[in-house]
Amino acid sequence: MASELHTKSSSEKHSKTHGGQALEGNTRRPAPLPFSNTDKLGSATKELPASKKSTVETTGEAKLHSHLRKGSVSSLAGKLDSSLYLGNSKQVPAFDHTADQEKKKLENGSVKDSSASAKVSDGASSIAKTSGSAKISDRVDFVDSGKSSLCRGSTSTDVSDESTCSSLSSTVNKPHKANDLRWEAIQAVRSKDGGLDLRHFRLLKKLGCGDIGSVYLSELCGTKCYFAMKVMDKASLASRKKLLRAQTEREILQSLDHPFLPTLYTHFETDKFSCLVMEFCPGGDLHTLRQRQPGKHFSEQAVKFYVAEVLLALEYLHMLGIVYRDLKPENVLVREDGHIMLSDFDLSLRCTVSPTLIKSSSLETEPLRKGTVYCAQPACIEPSCIQPSCMVPTTCFGPRFFSSKSKKERKSKNEIGNQVSPLPELIAEPTDARSMSFVGTHEYLAPEIIKGEGHGSAVDWWTFGIFLYELLFGKTPFKGSGNRQTLFNVVGQPLRFPESPVVSFAARDLIRGLLVKEPQHRLAYKRGATEIKQHPFFEGVNWALIRCASPPEVPRPVEIEKVSVPPAQASVKVAPAALTNQQNSDNYLEFDFF
Numbered sequence: 320m321a322s323e324l325h326t327k328s329s330s331e332k333h334s335k336t337h338g339g340q341a342l343e344g345n346t347r348r349p350a351p352l353p354f355s356n357t358d359k360l361g362s363a364t365k366e367l368p369a370s371k372k373s374t375v376e377t378t379g380e381a382k383l384h385s386h387l388r389k390g391s392v393s394s395l396a397g398k399l400d401s402s403l404y405l406g407n408s409k410q411v412p413a414f415d416h417t418a419d420q421e422k423k424k425l426e427n428g429s430v431k432d433s434s435a436s437a438k439v440s441d442g443a444s445s446i447a448k449t450s451g452s453a454k455i456s457d458r459v460d461f462v463d464s465g466k467s468s469l470c471r472g473s474t475s476t477d478v479s480d481e482s483t484c485s486s487l488s489s490t491v492n493k494p495h496k497a498n499d500l501r502w503e504a505i506q507a508v509r510s511k512d513g514g515l516d517l518r519h520f521r522l523l524k525k526l527g528c529g530d531i532g533s534v535y536l537s538e539l540c541g542t543k544c545y546f547a548m549k550v551m552d553k554a555s556l557a558s559r560k561k562l563l564r565a566q567t568e569r570e571i572l573q574s575l576d577h578p579f580l581p582t583l584y585t586h587f588e589t590d591k592f593s594c595l596v597m598e599f600c601p602g603g604d605l606h607t608l609r610q611r612q613p614g615k616h617f618s619e620q621a622v623k624f625y626v627a628e629v630l631l632a633l634e635y636l637h638m639l640g641i642v643y644r645d646l647k648p649e650n651v652l653v654r655e656d657g658h659i660m661l662s663d664f665d666l667s668l669r670c671t672v673s674p675t676l677i678k679s680s681s682l683e684t685e686p687l688r689k690g691t692v693y694c695a696q697p698a699c700i701e702p703s704c705i706q707p708s709c710m711v712p713t714t715c716f717g718p719r720f721f722s723s724k725s726k727k728e729r730k731s732k733n734e735i736g737n738q739v740s741p742l743p744e745l746i747a748e749p750t751d752a753r754s755m756s757f758v759g760t761h762e763y764l765a766p767e768i769i770k771g772e773g774h775g776s777a778v779d780w781w782t783f784g785i786f787l788y789e790l791l792f793g794k795t796p797f798k799g800s801g802n803r804q805t806l807f808n809v810v811g812q813p814l815r816f817p818e819s820p821v822v823s824f825a826a827r828d829l830i831r832g833l834l835v836k837e838p839q840h841r842l843a844y845k846r847g848a849t850e851i852k853q854h855p856f857f858e859g860v861n862w863a864l865i866r867c868a869s870p871p872e873v874p875r876p877v878e879i880e881k882v883s884v885p886p887a888q889a890s891v892k893v894a895p896a897a898l899t900n901q902q903n904s905d906n907y908l909e910f911d912f913f
C-alpha cells in the first residue's frame with residue numbers, strides 16, 4: 320500500500336465565491352488533519368477531528384498505462400452515449416452532423432489516431448501494457464479488468480495549444496460543441512495567433528481554490544465569452560508530487576464530450592503555470608444550493624432531476640473506463656441553464672472497459688434475443704458493427720431542437736417524464752477494475768475502500784447512494800463524531816432513515832439498494848447505470864431528453880461588470896512571472912496559489 324495518505328485541503332473553500340457573489344451560508348466543513356495510513360479501520364490509532372467532507376487520497380499507488388486503440392473506440396462511446404440521450408430520432412428534428420464529421424475526420428487524418436496509445440492510471444505507480452502484455456512497475460495494486468480498451472474521446476492534441484492541431488479536428492473530437500460560440504471564439508483565436516496563452520484572457524475573479532490550483536472567472540479578451548480557468552503552479556505541483564494528479568485530470572477532461580461534464584476548451588502551459596480553460600458554471604455547487612433550501616434539503620422532485628443527470632454523467636464516465644470516486648454535492652456545479660456539471664477529476668481512476676450493448680432500442684423491430692450479447696470489442700468498432708439505433712444524430716444538443724418548436728410544444732416546467740420509447744441498453748461498467756488507493760471523502764467512502772479490500776466502479780454507486788441520501792435528508796447517513804467514527808459507521812452501522820423529511824418508499828428503496836456494504840450485492844454492480852435507471856424512483860424520467868427538461872432552479876445571470884474589478888480598484892500586486900509577459904495589461908488580478 321502507499322506510504323502516504325493525503326487530505327485535500329478544503330479549508331480554502333471557505334472563502335470560495337461563485338459567480339461574483341459571495342456564497343454566504345456556505346457551511347463547507349473544515350479540513351481534517353492530514354490523514355495517515357494508520358487512520359484506516361483496523362489499524363486506526365488516533366481520533367481525528369470532525370470530518371468535514373474533505374477528500375482523502377493515497378498517493379504513490381497504482382497506475383496503469385495501456386496502449387489502446389483510441390479513435391475508433393472513442394467514436395463508439397460518443398455514439399452509444401448519443402443514443403442514450405436521443406431515443407427515437409424521428410421524434411425530434413435532426414441535427415445530423417455525424418456523416419459530415421466522419422468525413423472531416425478522415426480528411427483531417429484523425430483515423431491515424433486509432434493506433435495511438437492512451438494512458439490509464441489512477442494517479443500512482445504504473446503498469447505498461449501493450450497488446451496484451453503488461454509491464455508492471457514496483458508497487459502495483461491495480462488489476463486490469465481483463466476487458467478491452469479504454470475509450471478516449473479525444474487526446475491532448477485536441478485542445479492543447481502545445482500542439483499544432485487544426486480547429487476542425489478539435490470540433491470533430493467534441494461533436495457536441497459544434498454550435499458553441501465559445502468553442503468558435505477559441506478556435507478563431509487559435510487560427511489567428513497559432514495558439515492561446517494567458518495574454519488572450521482577462522482574469523476577472525477568483526472563483527475558488529482546490530488542492531492543485533486556483534480557478535478564475537476569465538474572459539477571452541474582447542469576445543464576451545467567459546470561462547473558468549484553472550491555473551496550476553507547476554513548481555508547486557512538482558514539489559508536492561501532484562503533477563500526476565494534474566495530468567490525470569487534464570487527460571480526463573480532454574476526453575469528455577457530454578452535456579453534464581466539463582468542456583475543456585483549451586489547455587496551455589507557460590513557463591510557470593499549467594492552465595485549463597473550461598466552461599464556467601455560475602450557479603455554484605449543490606452543497607451550497609442545498610444550504611439555501613428550506614430545511615436544508617431539496618424536494619424529492621428536484622433531487623430526482625439532479626441525481627438523474629449525475630447518473631448519466633457517471634454512466635458516460637464508466638463507459639470511458641473512468642471511475643469518478645469523488646461524488647459529493649460540492650463537486651456538482653450548476654450551469655447557467657440550471658443543469659448540472661460534474662467537476663473535479665483529479666482523483667478519478669482510469670481503467671479498461673468494454674461497452675456492451677445488451678438490448679437495442681425500440682427502433683429495432685425486435686429486442687435482442689435473451690442472452691444475446693453485443694459486445695463492442697475494439698476489433699469490430701466500425702460503423703457497421705454498431706447498432707443503427709446507436710447512431711442517431713445528436714438532436715438533444717443542437718439549438719435547432721428548440722427553434723423548431725413553439726414554446727407551447729416545449730416540455731412543461733419540471734416535466735422530465737413520459738419516456739416515449741425504450742432506449743438501447745448498455746453495460747459499460749468497469750466492474751473488475753481494482754484499485755487499492757484510499758481516496759474519497761470520509762462520509763462518502765465506500766466500505767470496501769475503508770477496509771482496503773480493493774475497489775472498482777461499484778464505489779461510484781455507493782457514493783451515488785450517499786449523494787441521494789444527503790440531497791433528500793440534508794445529511795449523510797453514517798457521519799460520526801469524528802472521521803474515525805464515521806469510517807466505523809460506514810463499515811459497521813446499518814442504514815437508517817430519519818423520520819423527517821418524509822420521502823417516498825421508492826427513494827428509500829433505491830438508497831437501500833445502493834448502500835449495500837458488499838459491493839457485489841450492491842445495485843448496479845453487474846449492469847451499471849442501466850439497473851439504477853430502471854428503479855421505480857426514476858419512473859417517468861425521460862432519459863433521452865433530460866437535457867431539454869426544465870431544471871428545478873436556474874441561477875440568476877451573472878453581471879460580469881459587477882464581477883470584474885476595475886483596474887483602479889484592483890489590488891494590483893506584482894504579477895507572477897508568467898503574467899508579466901502578458902501583452903494585455905488588463906490582466907491585473909493577483910495570482911495567489913494554495
Ligand SMILES: Nc1ncnc2c1ncn2[C@@H]1O[C@H](COP(=O)(O)OP(=O)(O)OP(=O)(O)O)[C@@H](O)[C@H]1O
Binds near residue numbers: 581601650
Ligand atoms: N467550471 C467552473 N465554474 C465555476 N466554478 C468552478 C468551476 N470549476 C471549479 N470551480 C470552483 O473552483 C473551486 C476550485 O475548483 P477545483 O476543481 O480546482 O477544486 P476542488 O473542487 O476544490 O477540488 P480539488 O481540491 O480536487 O482540486 C471549486 O470550489 C469550484 O466550486
